[in-house]
Amino acid sequence: xxxxxxxTLHGEVGAGADGGPRGPRPRRRFSxxxxxxxxTLIVVSVYYLLPxxxxxxxxxxxxxEIRLGNIFAPPMEITFQPxxxxxxxxxxxxxxxxxxxxxxxxVIITVPSVIISIVIASVNGYALAxxxxxxxxxxxxxxxxxxxxxxxxxxxxxxxILREMGIYGTLGGLVLVxxxxxxxxxxxxxxxxFTSIPEELFKAARVDGAGFWTIYFxxxxxxxxxxxxxxxxxxxxxxWNDFLFGxxxxxxxxxxxxxxxxxxxxxxxxxxxxxxxxxxxxxTGLVPLxxxxxxxxxxxxxxxxxxxxx
Amino acid sequence: MEPSISIRNLxxxxxxxxVLKNLDLEIGKGEFLVLLGSSGCGKSTLLNCIAGxxxxxDGQIFIGGRNVTWAQPSERGIGMVxxxxxxxxxxxxxxxxxxxxxxxxxxxxxxxERVRRAAQVLQIxxxxxxxxxxxxxxQRQRAAIGRALVRDVDVxxxxxxxxxxxxxxxxxxxxxxKQLHQKLHNTMIYVTHDQIEAMTLADRIAxxxxxxxxxxxxxxxxxxxxxxxxxxxxxxxxxxxxxxxxIEGRRFMTEGLTMPLxxxxxxxxxxxxGPAWFxxxxxHVASGEAANAMPVTIDATVDLVEPLGSDTLARLEALxxxxxxxxxxxxxxxxxxxxxxxxxxxxxxxxxxxxxxxI
Amino acid sequence: xxxxxxxxxxxxxxxxIASVPMILTAMVVFFGGTIWTIVxxxxxxxxxxxxxxxxxxxYERLWNTNRWLISIENLLIYGxxxxxxxxxxxxxxxxxxxxxxxxxxxxxxxxxxxxxxxFIVTGLVWQWLLNPDLGIPKVxxxxxxxxxxxxxLYNADIxxxxxxxxxxxxxxxxxxxxxLAGMRGIDEDIWKASRVDGIPAWKTYIFIVIPMMRxxxxxxxxxxxxxxxxxxxxxxxxxxxxxxxxSEVPAKYVYDMMFLGQNLGQxxxxxxMMLITVAIILIPWAYLEFGGKRRG
Numbered sequence: 001x002x003x004x005x006x007x008t009l010h011g012e013v014g015a016g017a018d019g020g021p022r023g024p025r026p027r028r029r030f031s032x033x034x035x036x037x038x039x040t041l042i043v044v045s046v047y048y049l050l051p052x053x054x055x056x057x058x059x060x061x062x063x064x065e066i067r068l069g070n071i072f073a074p075p076m077e078i079t080f081q082p083x084x085x086x087x088x089x090x091x092x093x094x095x096x097x098x099x100x101x102x103x104x105x106x107v108i109i110t111v112p113s114v115i116i117s118i119v120i121a122s123v124n125g126y127a128l129a130x131x132x133x134x135x136x137x138x139x140x141x142x143x144x145x146x147x148x149x150x151x152x153x154x155x156x157x158x159x160x161i162l163r164e165m166g167i168y169g170t171l172g173g174l175v176l177v178x179x180x181x182x183x184x185x186x187x188x189x190x191x192x193x194f195t196s197i198p199e200e201l202f203k204a205a206r207v208d209g210a211g212f213w214t215i216y217f218x219x220x221x222x223x224x225x226x227x228x229x230x231x232x233x234x235x236x237x238x239x240w241n242d243f244l245f246g247x248x249x250x251x252x253x254x255x256x257x258x259x260x261x262x263x264x265x266x267x268x269x270x271x272x273x274x275x276x277x278x279x280x281x282x283x284t285g286l287v288p289l290x291x292x293x294x295x296x297x298x299x300x301x302x303x304x305x306x307x308x309x310x
Numbered sequence: 311m312e313p314s315i316s317i318r319n320l321x322x323x324x325x326x327x328x329v330l331k332n333l334d335l336e337i338g339k340g341e342f343l344v345l346l347g348s349s350g351c352g353k354s355t356l357l358n359c360i361a362g363x364x365x366x367x368d369g370q371i372f373i374g375g376r377n378v379t380w381a382q383p384s385e386r387g388i389g390m391v392x393x394x395x396x397x398x399x400x401x402x403x404x405x406x407x408x409x410x411x412x413x414x415x416x417x418x419x420x421x422x423e424r425v426r427r428a429a430q431v432l433q434i435x436x437x438x439x440x441x442x443x444x445x446x447x448x449q450r451q452r453a454a455i456g457r458a459l460v461r462d463v464d465v466x467x468x469x470x471x472x473x474x475x476x477x478x479x480x481x482x483x484x485x486x487x488k489q490l491h492q493k494l495h496n497t498m499i500y501v502t503h504d505q506i507e508a509m510t511l512a513d514r515i516a517x518x519x520x521x522x523x524x525x526x527x528x529x530x531x532x533x534x535x536x537x538x539x540x541x542x543x544x545x546x547x548x549x550x551x552x553x554x555x556x557i558e559g560r561r562f563m564t565e566g567l568t569m570p571l572x573x574x575x576x577x578x579x580x581x582x583x584g585p586a587w588f589x590x591x592x593x594h595v596a597s598g599e600a601a602n603a604m605p606v607t608i609d610a611t612v613d614l615v616e617p618l619g620s621d622t623l624a625r626l627e628a629l630x631x632x633x634x635x636x637x638x639x640x641x642x643x644x645x646x647x648x649x650x651x652x653x654x655x656x657x658x659x660x661x662x663x664x665x666x667x668x669i
Numbered sequence: 670x671x672x673x674x675x676x677x678x679x680x681x682x683x684x685x686i687a688s689v690p691m692i693l694t695a696m697v698v699f700f701g702g703t704i705w706t707i708v709x710x711x712x713x714x715x716x717x718x719x720x721x722x723x724x725x726x727x728y729e730r731l732w733n734t735n736r737w738l739i740s741i742e743n744l745l746i747y748g749x750x751x752x753x754x755x756x757x758x759x760x761x762x763x764x765x766x767x768x769x770x771x772x773x774x775x776x777x778x779x780x781x782x783x784x785x786x787x788f789i790v791t792g793l794v795w796q797w798l799l800n801p802d803l804g805i806p807k808v809x810x811x812x813x814x815x816x817x818x819x820x821x822l823y824n825a826d827i828x829x830x831x832x833x834x835x836x837x838x839x840x841x842x843x844x845x846x847x848x849l850a851g852m853r854g855i856d857e858d859i860w861k862a863s864r865v866d867g868i869p870a871w872k873t874y875i876f877i878v879i880p881m882m883r884x885x886x887x888x889x890x891x892x893x894x895x896x897x898x899x900x901x902x903x904x905x906x907x908x909x910x911x912x913x914x915x916s917e918v919p920a921k922y923v924y925d926m927m928f929l930g931q932n933l934g935q936x937x938x939x940x941x942m943m944l945i946t947v948a949i950i951l952i953p954w955a956y957l958e959f960g961g962k963r964r965g
Contacts, residue, residue: 037765037768037770038770040765041765041766041770041776044762044780045776045779045780047838048779048780048782048783048838048842049779050798051783051794051795051798051838052782054794054797054798055794055797058797066803067803070807070808070811071797071798071800071803071804071805071807071808072808120690120691123687124687124688124690124691126687127683127684127685127687127688128688131681131683131684132684133680133681133684133685133688136684136688139688139691139692139695139696140691140695142695142696142699142700143691143694143695143699145699145951145955146694146695146698146699146700148895148947148951149699149703149944149947150898150899150920150940150943150944150947151899152899152920152923152924152936152939152940152943153702153703153706153940153941153943153944154698154699154702154703154706155923155924155927155940156705156706156709156718156927156933156936156937157698157701157702157705157706158698158702160718161697161698179690180694180698183690183691183694187691211683212683212684212687213683237785240787241786241787241788241789241790242787243787243788243789243901243902243905243906244901244902244924247924248924248928258787258789258790258902261789261790261793262789262793262905262906265793265796265906266906266909274797274800274803277793277797278794278797281790281793281794284787284789284790285785285786285787285790288785288786288787289782289785289786291785292781292782292785293778293782296774296778299781299785300777300781300846
């Protein structure tokens, strides 16, 4: 890079003679290294985005176009009919009122499950972090190891518990199941967070005459909003995406959205309507995707904490 | 003196670990007591027990004549200041100061009045509406002291309150705490590992080690007559120089030197002959001209010099070991210089080699 | 009033009340439920649990059932490959993102979003993408590679790899994030030192960063492994275990035995085997992680 007057620029080749910086300036914009890095990342991104793209274009095509055309081709004629059908008309068994029923069920399951599990776990985590009592560690250890026990092991005992309580097959029963199985990760999350708050703050509050609940509501809670958001992200996506508990602990009329989706798409009767299937799949994935894109960095924090749940 | 706090036979165990061992301590009304020791000695633990933040395993605690061993922290009539300030981050300074009063059900006007008074004493009135995050370290610690002040209690507990501040602020706030004590005459218990803070603030210092109090005395007494070798070493900077040797008759003998102990004031029954440590503080060693007037003189070689401006610290080599002396700030010595030093054994400290108790 | 030591039972009463749900969950569901299942795996319960003891009969039957053996084989293939690929891909992607690049957040969001989706959604999308008649195989053939017949959903020999592709698509973003967090946790001065020493970046990664990230790798492996045992939704959605029984997995075997096959005893035995598998993975890890630094 020599300028028109022929004088070499400082920092470029040839500047060494007069004691300036030697050697070429490192890191150019289009170095081979950068091309390699960005090239790889773009290819990888395409791989990750492809299924989403295919879902969208397929859901907007008519069946004849799907049968004849290329799976990656954008729709020639956009139709929203598959979305309408997936939402309001698709059949599972004898019900033909679409995914809307599952959506409502999932909402009715998710909202109370998220609230109840977070309330219980946050108070419990706070008790474990600040009001240590004898034996607490033993129960907590069992709880954490419980997070690794395959759910299959506890599936049937839970059926018995729910049946004894008279809530087997109801949405209330499923709320209890989600509260129970969400407890290890949430308790761990809150306990670790409250432990990270300086203990002196807690001591100061006690000298100031604040008790268990006053400290929780007046001191701890206002400092912990981010961790509550993280807990909400973990729980909303986890419960919304759940399939196993839904299929075990509910009945056809109370099936959550994921179970209903699977039944619609994998039903053996009738002609396969791929566009409707993809619209239904997208609809089911929409809630966690929206959560994901609005929560940004907090989601990463949440999944790092929630990864244990598998 | 009427005791303000009295601690009787206090013990605290964490499992098999004995953190405090059968402590007895009486603190007078209006006294400024400093608990001094290195980390892990139990000083903060003791303070937390007095505050009621830790449950004791055995023993009793009385504050103002009342047995408060099992009382809640807020019922004990104490205020506490913490190392990390522990201000509630989401509240304004005013909110921080009034939180305890609100919990106690104090009337709104009364709270207003007490907060105003405390803010005035500490000169933090302009900061009352700010959040802690908007304050400097010194301002935060002042606000934290204010939180103890508004409680209108007789006893203040300080848990290393200045350790998070830089050196300059630490010196300033130290003076302010002393002024506060002179003005209020509250009983104060102050935990620190900093001997300067201890020496400057305390009416009495309790030096702790391994969950016990080694010596409880005025700063001067602790400096002049440490009860054992640990205390002698702990107080003073640079710390005391020691020679190993034996006492025979009224002389201390170490390799290459015999010192008469005529001026030395023995503790208790006096010295038995036997192995002992001979300690002398760096500031009690004279050099040059002045050395010749001393009962004991030694020839030494300068090994290392640390000029501090007001004084000069020099590390010397003599009698086959290294030791420190404090010299005039203008002293001009350097590595390799030969030097005659002298001291008076009357200002020395003798400790039994085995028990390390003062002789 | 305060001179006597208060009753230990009522000290910290609020904290104890707050912990009741945890205690019930830990003792009744996790501890009690696990014991219950293990005990009843020694019965020949059919539709309902009953105390007819048959010793190890259920386990003998289990290990003589072709479907279970295929399930185990599938889990092994899927498990080992998914660990290897997740770790390698996750690490490489994390290293690429760690190069102080622009649009880091965008790239990370793209790689991570599948993790927000359920296994059901993932399975159904890939079922469609791999559709032999209309999906990617058709596109490849249309491009002129007439003989292309990568047909995982219909070919029993390779169906597990079709599931693996979907599983990796969904999960590598998470591994990448964990790895990236691990890399960011390494002292910046290490990089400065290696630059001063003139060590090329790739060598620094292999000889310095990877050994330093050992705990991250171990934790990540445990996370992948304990999740693997439960792989269920993905298979149900993508293949339903088919073709035939070619893509069955243990978790599905358990569910089918318990809730479709009216053969509870088999289901209990199979789930106990899953528990043992997890224990084999977990106990050495827990020992390494916590064994050394037990608090007093």
